Amino acid sequence: MVTPKSGPKPAIVWFRRDLRLADNPALAAAARSGAVVPVFILDPADMPGGASAWWLHGSLAALAADLARLGAPLVLRRGDPARLIPAIAREAGARAVFWNRLYDPAIIARDKALKASLAADDFEVESFAASLLAEPWEVRTGGGTPFKVFTPFWRALSARAPLPAPLPAPKRLTGLAGIASENLDTWNLRPARPDWAGGLRAAWTPGEKSAAKRLAAFLDGTVRAYGAARNIPAIDATSRLSPHLHWGEISPRQIGSSAEAAAIAHPEAASGVAAFLRELGWRDFAHHLTFHWPEITTENWKSEFDAFPWAGDEAAFRRWTRGETGYPIVDAGMRELWTTGFMHNRVRMIAASFLVKHLLVDWRRGAAWFEDTLVDADLAVNRTSWQWVAGSGADAAPYFRIFNPVLQGEKFDPEGAYVRAHLPELAALDARYIHKPWAAPSEALAKAGIALGSNYPHPMVDHAKARARALAAYAEIRQSG
Template identity: 50%
Template sequence: MSISIILFHNNLRLHDNAALTAARETGGVVLPVFILDENLGRPLGAASRWWLHHSLACLDESLREIGSPLTLLRGDALKCLKALVDETGASQIFLHHGYDAGVQLFEEDLNHWAVECDVQVHRFGGHVLFPPEVIRTKQGKPYTVFSPYWRECLNHPERGSPLSAPTELRAPNKAPNSLALEELDLLPKGVDWTGGLADSFVPGEKSALKGLTDFMSEGLLGYKAQRDRPDMVQATSRMSPHLRFGEISPRAIWTHVHHAMDANPALQTDGDHFLREIGWRDFSYHLLHHFPTLPRDPLRPAFAKFPWREDDFSSLAAWQKGMTGFPIVDAGMRQLWQTGWMHNRVRMIVASFLVKELLIHWHEGEAWFWDTLIDADPASNTASWQWVAGCGADAAPYFRIFNPVLQGEKFDPEGTYVRDYVPELRELPKKFVHHPWDAPADVLESAGLRLGETYPNPIVDRKLARARALEAFEQIKAQK
């Protein structure tokens, strides 16, 4: 009987998993495998490692339910696979295609080796809705502006229906050697800082599917108007970590949303807008695929000479800890630290603050997000940082500098979000919650707030910072 390996990577699900379905359809033994290769692409950040640990536990549980548990290996992915093929006599390998540089190199090496060893390799899509290699301008070039990109995507034929999860897999008579999940060392050693993450999110496919159903019934209506409100917890789907690890397929989301819109035309505008956001995720992969140096190099070459400030790390550290003295920035950075996630509007505000007000290189912010976000994504994180920094595709113009006070007042009008994450400001009246430095002494006193002691004074003078940022921008404009 034939033995097939299904290699899990960023597709930690049973539903709509083309590689798994195809492996099962061979009719032979199916061996589900996950290999942790720390050198395959960028090493995962600490929050992502926590997520991955729990996601693998869920995947293993689901696979056991249908008959063939997950084999866990650690080390050089190709060497591990070769050894596994030798051990089991597997003749076919099924996997999903990845887009980051490390994974693509692995796929190339795998193909070369497989040809030599007479092992068949089958690769499938599914991580994005619209494969980046398919979407092109009329001139055959990649898109660098989102709106025409998305219009072109929507012209593309139907994606087909999501595949059902298999209900049964044939396991080998003798299970191959596998590590225990703990042996992957994904959880933090020493102090366990993950309590806030576990309180806020439940990793795994079942949680992803439930989260989507809940959002469809409670959050989709009104999404377009409310998605910028960090104080409204249900206003966005919080699907990002599930999508990041492939616990849900974008195609399943697409199909659910379309069914909901067909059943209830009142959802049309919100549904379209929600899918457009999923489109931004696809667009990030489009950029990463066509511009593989995206994680390092600015898409606008002039920005390579941008005069970033050499920081003594004190303002970077204040930003990381949520101690800048700007309430909405601090709330966002503390939400990130406590829960491993941050609302999109606030991501834009804190990122803009770092690269414009503090004039610190976007690489620093991107690296911090990479380490602390549970949804840290090789494409969306870098593309979004480049977007905010003004050096990316279709970027926010550099001279447009978010005002954290006005942004706070507009998108957190009651100050609920700030009060949730910055308890020092909890007693401040709404009028001053986004700019405590303007509060009269008696108001500060009755709120129990001593600026510079219980909560920091602003670490920059915004007027000067703005002038400094614009001057820096003028310098690269002049060079251009």
């Protein structure tokens, strides 16, 4: 056991998806009490998908450097937190264990059991609110029940404003030498053979400093046009903070407080800030739903969809994952996802709708693919959003609202700039046909170097027929229910 030479016993700070120094109440509590032992545990039972694992490596490297600079090296271990946290606490001679709360159903159960176990062994143990604008149990209807519809939820959440001021980052930490740590590089979170992460490296820089810079740049200019421009995938009109937020490199309170300040300082940005904060509220709503109804992550919210006749077409699913559906706006989104670990939110809705409604593939298959390929793969947001698109979820879009991928492309990418950026095989095609290349005259295709069925596929389904099939399947479950 390693113990400090003098002073109070140290405190363990268990980092999870709060990989930052600022506005970190668990870290602040430990710093107030004396020596700090920062710990991150890679739990094999809770491994992130490939793209998120790539991000995690970079985020941990940045956090480790920041903690070392302040005087408290980060301890890395692999294994079951229920075993390792008490073991590290005993090894360090710690008196307390602190962490910030997470709300995934399995994590809640694990944390409750660990907290009870630590308390039984006479450790001081405390968890803190740091991941949402409000705790899931704090926002209730007038009747005291959880919300099921977003708009009244957001009204109630907004009424809690202004947000408390974020906590500053500690200027200095007292660390503890001699605690064994694993080497981050041996965790193999980043691909090597083959190294498929070139697009991720080009698009992203994980870490708290990068998150702060991205927020500042967004609020300094982009947010002014956010309300309308956020639906145009070809332009950089969104914050792109979601992966930083997922890994806790920046907190919702930091984002919300900075956004509120920007709206006051620049009244012309107020409407854009309001639209942006509403999107931040949707994240809270997703966690609110999964906290009160944890089965929403795996089961249809609306039980009538349990009888839905999913096609289970594996070949169709694989074509969708590769961006080979023959519908350019869908394929561009799937290629963007594969290359950068990200997809524009409007295109996420279009691509998800296509899988569920045009191909009749179960929304859970799509959700799992997103979780493996997104750098911002948040369980609650991803699963509730997929159910929203599928029509099976809380406050969901009606199932009969079936996006026409051609019309969606023409509306939100009228010149085809987004498609050209991610489908170079269509880059030379006239904008009139960019979202429906099968309708282009043969001479226009030849001029653009396109051979349908060769270097770009024919549409895998006819929209009108696919729509009719989806509506018939929906009518079938409505009648049987």
